[in-house]
Amino acid sequence: MTKKRxxxxxxxxxxxxxxxxxxxxxxxxxxDISPETVERVNKxxxxxxxxxxxxxxxxxxxxxxxxxVIVPNVSHLYTSTMLKGVLDQAEHLGxxxxxxxxxxxxxxxxxxxxxxxxxxxxGVIMSLAKKTQSIDTILQLLEHIPLVLFDKVSPxxxxxxxxxxxxxxxFNAVEHLIETGKKRIAIIKExxxxxxxxxxxxxxxxxxxxxxLPIDEKVILSTEDISITNxxxxxxxxxSLKNKPDAIFAITDNAAIGAIKALHKFKIKIPExxxxxxxxxSINSTIVSPxxxxxxxPGNKIGKTAVKYLINEIENSKPExxxxxxxxxxxxxxxxxxxxx
Amino acid sequence: MTKKRxxxxxxxxxxxxxxxxxxxxxxxxxxDISPETVERVNKxxxxxxxxxxxxxxxxxxxxxxxxxVIVPNVSHLYTSTMLKGVLDQAEHLGxxxxxxxxxxxxxxxxxxxxxxxxxxxxGVIMSLAKKTQSIDTILQLLEHIPLVLFDKVSPxxxxxxxxxxxxxxxFNAVEHLIETGKKRIAIIKExxxxxxxxxxxxxxxxxxxxxxLPIDEKVILSTEDISITNxxxxxxxxxSLKNKPDAIFAITDNAAIGAIKALHKFKIKIPExxxxxxxxxSINSTIVSPxxxxxxxPGNKIGKTAVKYLINEIENSKPExxxxxxxxxxxxxxxxxxxxx
DNA sequence: AACGTTTGTGCAAACGTTTGCAATATATCT
DNA sequence: AGATATATTGCAAACGTTTGCACAAACGTT
Numbered sequence: 079m080t081k082k083r084x085x086x087x088x089x090x091x092x093x094x095x096x097x098x099x100x101x102x103x104x105x106x107x108x109x110d111i112s113p114e115t116v117e118r119v120n121k122x123x124x125x126x127x128x129x130x131x132x133x134x135x136x137x138x139x140x141x142x143x144x145x146x147v148i149v150p151n152v153s154h155l156y157t158s159t160m161l162k163g164v165l166d167q168a169e170h171l172g173x174x175x176x177x178x179x180x181x182x183x184x185x186x187x188x189x190x191x192x193x194x195x196x197x198x199x200x201g202v203i204m205s206l207a208k209k210t211q212s213i214d215t216i217l218q219l220l221e222h223i224p225l226v227l228f229d230k231v232s233p234x235x236x237x238x239x240x241x242x243x244x245x246x247x248x249f250n251a252v253e254h255l256i257e258t259g260k261k262r263i264a265i266i267k268e269x270x271x272x273x274x275x276x277x278x279x280x281x282x283x284x285x286x287x288x289x290x291l292p293i294d295e296k297v298i299l300s301t302e303d304i305s306i307t308n309x310x311x312x313x314x315x316x317x318s319l320k321n322k323p324d325a326i327f328a329i330t331d332n333a334a335i336g337a338i339k340a341l342h343k344f345k346i347k348i349p350e351x352x353x354x355x356x357x358x359x360s361i362n363s364t365i366v367s368p369x370x371x372x373x374x375x376p377g378n379k380i381g382k383t384a385v386k387y388l389i390n391e392i393e394n395s396k397p398e399x400x401x402x403x404x405x406x407x408x409x410x411x412x413x414x415x416x417x418x419x
Numbered sequence: 420m421t422k423k424r425x426x427x428x429x430x431x432x433x434x435x436x437x438x439x440x441x442x443x444x445x446x447x448x449x450x451d452i453s454p455e456t457v458e459r460v461n462k463x464x465x466x467x468x469x470x471x472x473x474x475x476x477x478x479x480x481x482x483x484x485x486x487x488v489i490v491p492n493v494s495h496l497y498t499s500t501m502l503k504g505v506l507d508q509a510e511h512l513g514x515x516x517x518x519x520x521x522x523x524x525x526x527x528x529x530x531x532x533x534x535x536x537x538x539x540x541x542g543v544i545m546s547l548a549k550k551t552q553s554i555d556t557i558l559q560l561l562e563h564i565p566l567v568l569f570d571k572v573s574p575x576x577x578x579x580x581x582x583x584x585x586x587x588x589x590f591n592a593v594e595h596l597i598e599t600g601k602k603r604i605a606i607i608k609e610x611x612x613x614x615x616x617x618x619x620x621x622x623x624x625x626x627x628x629x630x631x632l633p634i635d636e637k638v639i640l641s642t643e644d645i646s647i648t649n650x651x652x653x654x655x656x657x658x659s660l661k662n663k664p665d666a667i668f669a670i671t672d673n674a675a676i677g678a679i680k681a682l683h684k685f686k687i688k689i690p691e692x693x694x695x696x697x698x699x700x701s702i703n704s705t706i707v708s709p710x711x712x713x714x715x716x717p718g719n720k721i722g723k724t725a726v727k728y729l730i731n732e733i734e735n736s737k738p739e740x741x742x743x744x745x746x747x748x749x750x751x752x753x754x755x756x757x758x759x760x
Numbered sequence: 761a762a763c764g765t766t767t768g769t770g771c772a773a774a775c776g777t778t779t780g781c782a783a784t785a786t787a788t789c790t
Numbered sequence: 791a792g793a794t795a796t797a798t799t800g801c802a803a804a805c806g807t808t809t810g811c812a813c814a815a816a817c818g819t820t
Contacts, residue, residue, distance in 0.1 A: 084806095086805095086806060086807090087806065087807070088806075096769080096770085097769065097770045097771075098770090098771095098806085098807080098808095099769080099770065099771080099772095099807095099808075099809075100768085100769055100770070102806095102807065102808060102809085103769090103808090103809090106808085108809095110766095110767065110768060110769085111768070111769080112767080112768060112769090115768080115769085129537045130806085130807075131478070131539075131805085131806050131807070132537070132538055132539050133474050133477040133478040133483075133539060133805085133806080133807095134478055134775090134805070134806035134807045134808090135806080135807060135808085136474040136477075136807095137472070137474040137475055137478050137775055137776075137777095137805090137806080137807075138774080138775055138806085138807050138808050138809090139775095139807085139808070140775090142474075144517075151503075152493075152499050152502050152503050152506065153496065153499040153500050153502070153503045154499075155494065155496060155499075157499075158493050158494040158495075158496075158498075158499045159494050161493050161494070161518075162492075162493050162494045162520065165493065165518065165519065165520055166520075169519070174517055174519075174534075174538065175517065175518060175519075176485075176515055176516065176517055176518075177502075177506065177516060177517075177518050178506065178510070178515075178516075179503065179506055179507075193515075196425075196470045196473070197473050197515065198472075198473055198474060306706075335706060342708075361703060362702060362703060362706050365647075365676060365703050365706050365707050366706050366707075367683075367708065425776095427775095427776060427777090428776065428777070429776075437799080437800085438799065438800045438801075439776090439777080439778095439800090439801095440777095440778080440779075440799080440800065440801080440802095441798085441799055441800070443776095443777065443778060443779085444778090444779090444799090447778085449779095451797065451798060451799085452798070452799080453797080453798060453799090456798080456799085471776080471777075472775085472776050472777070474775085474776080474777095475775070475776035475777045475778090475805090476776080476777060476778085477777095478775090478776080478777075478805055478806075478807095479776085479777050479778050479779090479804080479805055480777085480778070480805095481805090761820100762819105762820090763818105763819080763820080764817105764818090764819080764820100765816100765817080765818080765819095766815100766816085766817075766818095767814100767815085767816080767817095768813105768814090768815085768816105769812105769813085769814085769815100770811105770812085770813080770814100771810105771811085771812080771813095772809100772810100772811095772812105773808105773809090773810090773811105774807100774808090774809090774810105775806105775807090775808090776805105777804100777805090778803105778804090778805090779802100779803090779804090780801105780802100780803090780804105781800105781801085781802095781803105782799105782800085782801075782802105783798100783799080783800075783801090784797100784798085784799075784800090785796100785797085785798080785799095786795105786796080786797075786798095787794105787795080787796070787797085788793100788794080788795070788796085789792105789793085789794075789795085790791105790792090790793080790794095
């Protein structure tokens with residue numbers, strides 16, 4: 079493949095009878111070049127369609143204007159919504175984005191992080207792989223590069239983190255069920271206490287306490303893999319109880335959909351007999367019937383916010399950075415699975 | 420941010436009392452370095468955790484080992500499945516991936532293509548924006564860089580293209596309906612003849628002809644935006660006909676889901692009265708009830724294949740390249756919406 | 761008149777790598 | 791032994807950019 083050679087500073091310098099350094103400075107708005115010279119240089123540069131050689135530049139400046147993104151799985155709808163936000167915001171701020179999948183594998187995760195650093199990205203945005211344990215390597219790598227965590231985060235890693243108000247969102251969801259008259263609300267959550275699962279569970283507990291409802295272990299079910307199938311399976315368990323719940327709060331849309339399928343099977347009326355609420359506002363939540371009441375997570379906004387903070391860190395490297403946790407708000411979207419008007 | 424300095428060839432050279440060039444050659448398996456030297460160099464290199472400075476390298480070689488991907492919208496499930504394939508295969512072959520969205524905007528599309536080229540990617544994989552008209556700029560840019568089109572392609576662009584067997588897939592889908600005894604099969608397609616829509620329509624027509632069924636314009640409906648809502652709307656039109664169809668082939672899962680919703684509304688039995696078949700095997704197709712019969716498009720494989728061909732073109736730049744169209748096979752997945760066992 | 765200041769520009773080194781060519785040492789051949 | 795081939799290695803240039811420093815001219819200040 080014969081790529082045409084690009085215009086260089088040298089050529090411009092030659093044509094204008096100036097030195098290379100002057101051209102460089104003119105194009106970079108260096109203060110001590112005279113306005114007229116800047117003018118002339120800019121004119122010719124655009125005329126010749128000059129574009130700086132990104133490698134020579136990166137080589138000198140150690141800046142690439144690339145940010146890396148590492149997520150467990152790109153093909154989850156929610157993830158790709160966040161990616162969209164990242165891409166938009168990055169482009170807007172003049173950065174490009176390299177994306178990798180950790181596939182929820184911890185080793186792969188640090189490996190990707192390493193190659194990205196080695197590759198020279200200016201910063202990394204990451205959503206942690208499930209069961210991320212060995213924080214050590216990550217902590218080490220943190221010395222090399224600015225990192226922002228989003229979605230799946232960990233308080234053990236000292237860096238900026240962008241999350242939704244998991245706890246409050248769960249609280250609202252459960253509160254909504256209580257307000258519609260439900261008294262025995264089950265929860266389907268994850269076994270291992272991922273950050274998200276834990277927070278949502280806390281919100282669930284707080285809601286029950288606030289409204290003086292008993293917390294009953296029997297209707298608190300957990301699963302390793304929070305999928306449709308497991309949502310269904312756990313719901314079957316709930317249905318086998320003597321004292322059945324009158325509502326199910328599933329920590330995930332998929333689990334909620336599984337629940338609905340199980341309830342369908344037993345011809346149980348939703349929401350009259352048992353109401354269901356999910357979490358994510360995935361497309362599926364509108365397709366299942368009855369349509370699912372769920373928590374809308376603004377993935378787009380999360381992505382954008384993460385980029386904004388990362389680039390801020392990259393560009394204003396203060397000696398003492400204060401790492402914040404940024405919370406993006408969610409909305410409860412009420413549909414037929416919990417309340418019929 | 421204080422990035423730690425990396426190990427360089429120079430340091431290795433110093434420690435081994437060899438020249439920089441020898442080190443470089445040893446690490447690149449150049450044939451005229453003695454085996455022992457190669458051994459020593461490799462040993463020390465891994466020991467020091469040497470990683471070549473990607474910028475110095477790209478600077479010299481004009482190779483970045485990055486490939487660019489441009490798609491209309493990352494947050495479509497099918498797209499993100501293809502992306503997954505791209506990421507996997509690229510990583511496997513030692514490349515990294517930069518992703519951009521064209522947002523189905525033609526100008527944005529060429530703009531992205533340009534910045535990617537300017538940025539120095541080794542090649543680009545692209546799925547065309549809807550209504551891509553001005554092929555000219557793309558043809559020009561083609562001189563600068565290897566390009567592979569996938570999914571949304573155009574025969575007007577002379578480059579390798581990776582697609583599914585749209586026509587045959589549609590044929591099979593319609594054939595399946597005919598085999599279950601359906602005689603009046605409607606189709607819901609796109610107004611503008613996108614490559615995909617056109618091919619699928621051709622398959623539809625061929626199937627009817629093959630089985631000597633009449634082609635009736637009345638049950639051939641089109642829409643600009645092939646969404647759930649429009650699937651529903653067009654199905655309502657079909658239901659208002661005197662002579663109703665006994666099956667609907669929707670060119671897209673979403674349209675098919677819209678159709679199912681419309682049929683539900685009128686309490687029409689699926690598939691007994693009217694069967695429905697979609698296209699894509701999106702997750703939704705299993706969530707809707709009855710579960711949707713659909714064409715499984717192996718997005719993953721398409722992504723992988725595209726990368727394979729692109730990298731082949733990048734690495735073996737023959738003077739005369741023969742541009743192929745690669746066809747990836749699909750499967751019809753039969754579910755309850757068309758046939759109950 | 762001599763000096764400092766400011767303004768605009770150029771020189772040349774540096775970043776880390778690859779690579780054509782030269783150089784040396786060793787082996788092979790007459 | 792002398793000459794020629796072969797196997798290893800080193801030298802130095804080149805890639806395009808940025809940047810510390812030096813320089814010159816023009817001006818204002820004593």
